[in-house]
Amino acid sequence: MFVMTKERGLDRTTVSQEIDRLKRLAEDIRAIAEGESPTGDDLKNAPILNHWVRAVRPVPCLVGYVPDHPRPPGTGRPVMTSDLWVLAEHQGWARTLSRWYLLGRPQSTAGSAS
Template sequence: MTCTFADADTLTRLADDIRKASSERFGPAMLANAPFLDEYGLVRQPALSLTGIVTGHPRISDGHRCLSTQIFYLDLEQGVARTVNRWYRLGRPHGLEGH
């Protein structure tokens, strides 16, 4: 049995984004279509993922809690994360909603 969990084009975009984030400052164009994830938290499944209330996701309605694919890049100072499929802009961590 053969299983492919991410296609080559997706992994190429992921590697290109991580390379850019590691060598350049984030520009508005890199995050222009990134969903916003509020009340986010890290979740350990088999791999580390994000959960949170999403806005602007292409397939999940605004205001719903989502569970991301595996995280490959996380910068809490910039408030961004890159998963297998996309960038996320991060809001408040879970537990700080009332602050």
């Protein structure tokens, strides 16, 4: 996730590295979808993961109300976005893994400790 503030924009080096990583992931997924298996070269330097289990970990996301969100249909229900990649609150937008969002009003912090 990248957070942009008024004082600090995106670090271009970090963004470039993440773009390259995501391109490699997309290429690998495309190859798998086309029926290809990883090659010996793909796996020869891969680390061995022993005693592994599937797990779930939290990732940054946004939660809020979207009056015309395509899924789930309807209004008045909160949605949880896919993984949050870029948050530019001062510019009024966010980019998640699946789509752009315009940021409306944030949730009220009334009642929270200052």
